[in-house]
Amino acid sequence: MADYSATRDRVEHYFDKSATKVWDRLTSDAPVSRIRQTVREGRDRMRATMLGRLPADLRGCRVLDAGCGTGAMTEELARRGADVVAVDISPQLIGIAQKRLPAPLARHVTFAAGDMTDPSHGRFDFVMAMDSLIYYSAADIGAVLGRLGSRTRGGVVFTVAPRTPFLMAFFTLGKLFPRADRSPTMIPHAMEQIAPHAPGRLARIGRVTRGFYISECLEYRP
């Protein structure tokens, strides 16, 4: 757990202080560089891939958007009728997500700033964790899946950074030349590395590669 809280603190500092504006813009409709545009497109594709794992009609379902950021997934889940619990460690991003959510959907969503694994959030039918576990070790991801899975009836749909040559080179360079600031490092994983730490079944759902965005969707069932 020491690793988990240390990573979470870095993630919080990054999203709540250094990268809030960049993230706000990337996840908006505002014009961005060509590279960031590919990331935006890749992320749209990944969100659709993840949503494809859930029933189209989510009325009566309680869904956790774990690490909701500025709330794009939260909005889609609420549009399908889910009761969404949208949690993020960054209070600033929660504030942006709240402002962005169209008013008619507000009754479907409960926002909370804090840890996604906090048991006080209750039980769920499904959990979505898009790009929110990409900074954690395999052991930490396994522990998070165990904690969330024990309170979830259906699947935990989440993403990891896959071990592609590009992402591995990026990761290795980051280790050789660590940045002086407190930004978190993305850690690429293969599903097989996480499986021994997760007390359930893992399945590979699909990979999205679009410019600088490379992400793999996995599903966990306890």
Ligand SMILES: C[S@@+](CC[C@H](N)C(=O)[O-])C[C@H]1O[C@@H](n2cnc3c(N)ncnc32)[C@H](O)[C@@H]1O
């Ligand atoms: C790369 S962003 C993705 C945000 C959102 N899921 C999306 O796809 O737009 C990762 C998010 O996960 C949140 N996060 C990471 N670890 C968390 C934790 N342990 N509890 C709550 N939020 C967390 C970060 O604050 C950040 O907003």
